[in-house]
Amino acid sequence: MESIYKTNNFKITLNNKDISVCVMSISYEDFENSQSDTFKIKVFPNIRPNIKDKIKFFIDNHLMGSFSIASIAYNYKTSYEIECTSIDYSSSFRERKNRSFDNLSYKQILEAIAKENNLQSKIDFDRMDEIVHIDQINQSDSSLCFHIAKTLNLTQCVKNETLIFLEKNSEKKPTITINADECISVSLQSYSKMAYKSVEVSYQNPQSLENKIIRIGKQEPVLKRNIHSKNDDEAYKKAEGYFKAIKSNQRKGKLELVGKIIYAGTILKLKGDSEIQGEYVINKVSHSIDPSSWRVAVEFG
Numbered sequence: 001m002e003s004i005y006k007t008n009n010f011k012i013t014l015n016n017k018d019i020s021v022c023v024m025s026i027s028y029e030d031f032e033n034s035q036s037d038t039f040k041i042k043v044f045p046n047i048r049p050n051i052k053d054k055i056k057f058f059i060d061n062h063l064m065g066s067f068s069i070a071s072i073a074y075n076y077k078t079s080y081e082i083e084c085t086s087i088d089y090s091s092s093f094r095e096r097k098n099r100s101f102d103n104l105s106y107k108q109i110l111e112a113i114a115k116e117n118n119l120q121s122k123i124d125f126d127r128m129d130e131i132v133h134i135d136q137i138n139q140s141d142s143s144l145c146f147h148i149a150k151t152l153n154l155t156q157c158v159k160n161e162t163l164i165f166l167e168k169n170s171e172k173k174p175t176i177t178i179n180a181d182e183c184i185s186v187s188l189q190s191y192s193k194m195a196y197k198s199v200e201v202s203y204q205n206p207q208s209l210e211n212k213i214i215r216i217g218k219q220e221p222v223l224k225r226n227i228h229s230k231n232d233d234e235a236y237k238k239a240e241g242y243f244k245a246i247k248s249n250q251r252k253g254k255l256e257l258v259g260k261i262i263y264a265g266t267i268l269k270l271k272g273d274s275e276i277q278g279e280y281v282i283n284k285v286s287h288s289i290d291p292s293s294w295r296v297a298v299e300f301g
Contacts, residue, residue, distance in 0.1 A: 037086035180272030259294030
């Protein structure tokens with residue numbers, strides 16, 4: 001049976017075997033955060049996929065993603081509909097564990113978790129060499145990674161069998177420039193609920209038992225939080241994490257354009273009028289590909 005999937009720009013492999021000629025349609029969602037990327041394809045039934053088989057997706061010889069098959073739907077003599085994820089949910093990465101990491105840096109802890117789950121690691125953020133104690137109580141490695149990323153306001157994800165931790169607005173992130181005039185559509189929203197200007201944390205110093213307050217920023221309104229902290233330095237770093245969080249995602253936008261290689265987590269330099277133009281982080285990229293079109297939807301903040 002001849003595929004209606006004609007283009008040479010796209011390549012899909014099943015356990016490293018090229019199956020592009022069998023593909024009827026492609027849907028790919030690429031996330032900047034800890035949510036697993038999802039990849040869906042519809043293929044002619046002249047191949048036979050299995051759960052946990054490995055799928056790789058390329059555009060113009062660029063590896064867009066590496067996935068494990070999570071579910072398969074068979075349409076009698078017509079097609080297979082295959083759904084894949086960037087995280088193998090049957091792996092130990094999702095198993096609950098009880099243990100402690102003591103006198104180790106964040107980087108050492110994350111590299112150990114990556115190695116334990118047969119993942120490579122890409123760890124690069126300001127506080128990665130900070131020595132900490134972390135208790136993992138009835139918690140999966142996936143959940144622990146999410147908690148660390150949220151506490152430090154980091155980009156965290158698993159892509160292409162690699163555990164990634166980066167600053168959200170790092171100069172080391174790749175950038176892409178897009179002109180709004182060349183898009184199918186662009187929209188941008190501002191959120192008053194995100195418009196905190198300062199952060200104030202209250203805590204009790206465990207040594208002196210003194211109640212203390214740390215504030216970052218002078219303007220109103222103020223985000224107030226009660227926290228537990230081992231010392232003043234840790235309390236300040238937690239306050240700094242909250243402050244970084246409120247400085248991001250005060251505006252969120254969406255754009256749609258014809259096919260283009262774009263990765264979630266990339267810094268978007270958007271050109272346009274004074275309302276639109278600026279620098280953002282790409283939170284999600286959705287590719288929709290069939291024999292007649294390739295459309296890309298981008299969410300940014």
